Amino acid sequence: MKKMEAKLLSYIVLCAMVVFFVSASDPSPLQDFCVAVNDSRIGVFVNGKFCKDPNLTTADDFIFTGLNIPRNTSNPVGSVATLVSVDVFPGINTLGVGFARIDFSPNGVNPPHTHPRASEILTVVEGTLFAGFVTSNPDNRLFTKVLFSGDAFVFPVGLIHFQLNLGNTYAVAFAAFSSQNPGHIDITNAVFGSTPPILDDVLTKAFQVDEDVIRNLQAQFRTDN
Structure with missing residues:
Protein backbone atom coordinates (compact mmCIF):
# COMPACT_ATOMS: atom_id res chain seq x y z
CA MET A 1 0.00 0.00 0.00
CA LYS A 2 2.84 2.37 0.91
CA LYS A 3 4.61 1.63 -2.39
CA MET A 4 1.41 2.44 -4.27
CA GLU A 5 1.04 5.72 -2.35
CA ALA A 6 4.68 6.58 -3.09
CA LYS A 7 4.18 5.88 -6.81
CA LEU A 8 1.02 7.99 -6.81
CA LEU A 9 2.83 10.86 -5.11
CA SER A 10 5.70 10.61 -7.60
CA TYR A 11 3.22 10.69 -10.48
CA ILE A 12 1.52 13.79 -9.07
CA VAL A 13 4.88 15.54 -8.62
CA LEU A 14 5.91 14.61 -12.17
CA CYS A 15 2.65 15.93 -13.60
CA ALA A 16 3.06 19.16 -11.64
CA MET A 17 6.59 19.60 -13.03
CA VAL A 18 5.39 19.03 -16.60
CA VAL A 19 2.60 21.58 -16.15
CA PHE A 20 5.10 24.06 -14.68
CA PHE A 21 7.58 23.77 -17.54
CA VAL A 22 4.86 23.92 -20.19
CA SER A 23 3.38 27.04 -18.62
CA ALA A 24 6.82 28.68 -18.48
CA SER A 25 6.61 29.57 -22.20
CA ASP A 26 3.94 31.18 -24.33
CA PRO A 27 0.86 28.93 -24.46
CA SER A 28 -0.11 27.30 -27.73
CA PRO A 29 -3.02 29.06 -29.47
CA LEU A 30 -6.36 27.29 -29.72
CA PHE A 62 -0.24 40.32 -40.53
CA ILE A 63 2.32 42.67 -42.03
CA PHE A 64 4.91 44.88 -40.31
CA THR A 65 6.98 47.35 -42.34
CA GLY A 66 10.01 49.49 -41.67
CA LEU A 67 12.69 47.00 -40.65
CA ASN A 68 14.71 48.06 -43.69
CA ILE A 69 15.25 51.54 -42.24
CA PRO A 70 18.63 52.14 -40.49
CA ARG A 71 18.33 53.33 -36.89
CA ASN A 72 20.21 56.14 -35.14
CA THR A 73 23.07 54.62 -33.12
CA SER A 74 24.46 57.89 -31.73
CA ASN A 75 24.28 56.90 -28.08
CA PRO A 76 26.90 55.91 -25.47
CA VAL A 77 26.88 52.20 -26.42
CA GLY A 78 26.67 52.68 -30.17
CA SER A 79 23.75 50.36 -30.83
CA VAL A 80 19.97 50.37 -30.89
CA ALA A 81 17.53 47.46 -30.86
CA THR A 82 14.12 47.88 -32.46
CA LEU A 83 11.92 45.27 -30.81
CA VAL A 84 8.81 44.10 -32.62
CA SER A 85 6.60 42.63 -29.92
CA VAL A 86 2.85 42.15 -29.74
CA ASP A 87 2.50 45.75 -28.50
CA VAL A 88 3.58 47.11 -31.89
CA PHE A 89 2.57 44.18 -34.12
CA PRO A 90 -0.90 42.94 -33.06
CA GLY A 91 -0.88 40.14 -35.65
CA ILE A 92 1.62 38.04 -33.67
CA ASN A 93 -0.63 37.88 -30.61
CA THR A 94 -0.79 34.28 -29.21
CA LEU A 95 1.65 33.00 -31.87
CA GLY A 96 4.64 32.83 -29.51
CA VAL A 97 7.05 34.78 -31.72
CA GLY A 98 8.73 38.18 -31.77
CA PHE A 99 11.66 39.75 -33.56
CA ALA A 100 13.99 42.73 -33.62
CA ARG A 101 16.40 44.72 -35.76
CA ILE A 102 19.71 45.65 -34.10
CA ASP A 103 21.90 48.40 -35.56
CA PHE A 104 25.53 48.88 -34.56
CA SER A 105 27.83 51.83 -35.17
CA PRO A 106 31.53 51.00 -35.65
CA ASN A 107 32.73 49.35 -32.41
CA GLY A 108 29.22 49.60 -31.00
CA VAL A 109 28.02 47.10 -28.41
CA ASN A 110 24.68 45.61 -27.47
CA PRO A 111 25.44 45.46 -23.72
CA PRO A 112 25.01 42.32 -21.58
CA HIS A 113 21.30 41.66 -21.11
CA THR A 114 18.75 38.87 -20.78
CA HIS A 115 15.35 37.99 -22.19
CA PRO A 116 13.51 36.31 -19.30
CA ARG A 117 10.76 34.80 -21.43
CA ALA A 118 12.43 33.78 -24.70
CA SER A 119 15.32 32.14 -26.47
CA GLU A 120 16.82 34.19 -29.28
CA ILE A 121 18.31 33.42 -32.69
CA LEU A 122 20.49 36.24 -34.02
CA THR A 123 21.30 36.47 -37.74
CA VAL A 124 23.93 38.90 -39.02
CA VAL A 125 23.05 40.60 -42.31
CA GLU A 126 25.78 43.25 -42.44
CA GLY A 127 29.19 43.50 -40.77
CA THR A 128 31.04 41.32 -38.29
CA LEU A 129 29.88 40.75 -34.72
CA PHE A 130 31.49 39.18 -31.67
CA ALA A 131 28.65 37.47 -29.80
CA GLY A 132 28.43 35.38 -26.67
CA PHE A 133 26.46 34.23 -23.65
CA VAL A 134 27.23 33.06 -20.10
CA THR A 135 25.73 29.93 -18.57
CA SER A 136 24.07 29.92 -15.16
CA ASN A 137 25.69 29.10 -11.79
CA PRO A 138 27.83 27.41 -10.74
CA ASP A 139 29.83 27.11 -13.98
CA ASN A 140 29.28 30.57 -15.54
CA ARG A 141 30.86 29.31 -18.76
CA LEU A 142 31.34 31.84 -21.54
CA PHE A 143 30.48 30.79 -25.12
CA THR A 144 31.59 33.24 -27.83
CA LYS A 145 31.82 33.31 -31.61
CA VAL A 146 32.77 35.78 -34.33
CA LEU A 147 29.79 36.08 -36.68
CA PHE A 148 29.90 37.18 -40.29
CA SER A 149 27.12 38.13 -42.67
CA GLY A 150 24.79 35.16 -43.03
CA ASP A 151 25.80 33.55 -39.72
CA ALA A 152 23.26 32.79 -37.00
CA PHE A 153 23.81 32.26 -33.26
CA VAL A 154 21.37 31.14 -30.58
CA PHE A 155 21.07 32.53 -27.05
CA PRO A 156 19.18 30.22 -24.62
CA VAL A 157 16.29 31.68 -22.70
CA GLY A 158 17.18 33.81 -19.68
CA LEU A 159 20.98 33.72 -20.10
CA ILE A 160 23.11 36.88 -20.16
CA HIS A 161 24.33 37.63 -23.68
CA PHE A 162 25.85 40.43 -25.77
CA GLN A 163 27.14 41.47 -29.21
CA LEU A 164 30.04 43.73 -30.23
CA ASN A 165 30.68 45.20 -33.68
CA LEU A 166 34.27 44.27 -34.54
CA GLY A 167 34.36 46.26 -37.78
CA ASN A 168 34.96 49.86 -38.72
CA THR A 169 31.64 50.00 -40.59
CA TYR A 170 28.02 49.82 -39.49
CA ALA A 171 26.58 46.38 -38.75
CA VAL A 172 23.01 45.07 -38.76
CA ALA A 173 21.51 41.92 -37.28
CA PHE A 174 17.99 40.52 -36.98
CA ALA A 175 16.81 38.56 -33.96
CA ALA A 176 13.92 36.11 -33.63
CA PHE A 177 12.38 35.31 -30.24
CA SER A 178 10.33 32.38 -28.97
CA SER A 179 7.82 34.73 -27.32
CA GLN A 180 5.54 37.55 -28.42
CA ASN A 181 6.83 39.47 -25.37
CA PRO A 182 10.39 38.27 -24.60
CA GLY A 183 11.22 41.01 -22.10
CA HIS A 184 14.58 42.76 -21.84
CA ILE A 185 16.74 43.24 -18.73
CA ASP A 186 19.84 45.37 -19.27
CA ILE A 187 22.27 44.24 -16.56
CA THR A 188 24.01 47.57 -15.90
CA ASN A 189 20.79 49.58 -16.00
CA ALA A 190 19.02 47.15 -13.69
CA VAL A 191 21.85 47.03 -11.14
CA PHE A 192 23.03 50.64 -11.16
CA GLY A 193 19.98 52.46 -12.48
CA SER A 194 17.15 50.98 -10.42
CA THR A 195 14.52 53.22 -8.79
CA PRO A 196 14.91 53.49 -5.87
CA PRO A 197 18.63 52.61 -5.95
CA ILE A 198 19.98 49.38 -4.50
CA LEU A 199 21.67 49.98 -1.15
CA ASP A 200 25.38 50.83 -1.37
CA ASP A 201 26.17 48.09 1.13
CA VAL A 202 24.67 45.49 -1.21
CA LEU A 203 26.60 46.68 -4.27
CA THR A 204 29.93 47.33 -2.56
CA LYS A 205 29.96 43.82 -1.10
CA ALA A 206 28.71 42.23 -4.32
CA PHE A 207 31.30 43.91 -6.57
CA GLN A 208 34.06 44.22 -3.93
CA VAL A 209 34.63 47.93 -4.60
CA ASP A 210 34.28 51.08 -2.49
CA GLU A 211 31.24 53.36 -2.37
CA ASP A 212 32.76 55.98 -4.67
CA VAL A 213 32.89 53.51 -7.55
CA ILE A 214 29.28 52.47 -6.96
CA ARG A 215 28.04 56.06 -6.77
CA ASN A 216 29.93 56.96 -9.94
CA LEU A 217 28.24 54.08 -11.77
CA GLN A 218 24.84 55.00 -10.36
CA ALA A 219 25.34 58.58 -11.53
CA GLN A 220 25.81 57.29 -15.08
CA PHE A 221 22.81 54.98 -15.16
CA ARG A 222 20.25 56.61 -12.86
CA THR A 223 17.70 58.73 -14.74
CA ASP A 224 16.48 60.66 -11.69
CA ASN A 225 19.82 62.22 -10.71
Missing part, protein backbone atom coordinates in the same frame (compact mmCIF):
# COMPACT_ATOMS: atom_id res chain seq x y z
CA GLN A 31 -7.31 29.14 -32.90
CA ASP A 32 -5.63 30.09 -36.19
CA PHE A 33 -4.89 33.63 -35.02
CA CYS A 34 -5.90 36.28 -32.49
CA VAL A 35 -5.08 39.74 -33.81
CA ALA A 36 -4.83 42.02 -30.77
CA VAL A 37 -7.13 45.02 -30.44
CA ASN A 38 -7.69 47.52 -27.64
CA ASP A 39 -11.47 47.68 -28.01
CA SER A 40 -13.26 45.22 -25.72
CA ARG A 41 -16.50 45.71 -27.64
CA ILE A 42 -15.23 43.85 -30.73
CA GLY A 43 -13.13 41.10 -29.20
CA VAL A 44 -12.56 38.43 -26.60
CA PHE A 45 -9.83 38.80 -23.96
CA VAL A 46 -7.07 36.18 -24.53
CA ASN A 47 -3.54 36.09 -23.06
CA GLY A 48 -3.50 39.74 -22.00
CA LYS A 49 -5.06 41.13 -25.20
CA PHE A 50 -8.49 41.40 -26.81
CA CYS A 51 -8.87 39.37 -30.00
CA LYS A 52 -10.20 41.02 -33.11
CA ASP A 53 -13.24 39.40 -34.66
CA PRO A 54 -11.79 36.92 -37.22
CA ASN A 55 -14.41 38.05 -39.73
CA LEU A 56 -13.00 41.58 -39.56
CA THR A 57 -9.36 40.48 -39.91
CA THR A 58 -7.50 41.33 -43.12
CA ALA A 59 -4.05 40.66 -44.58
CA ASP A 60 -2.96 44.09 -43.30
CA ASP A 61 -3.11 42.71 -39.74
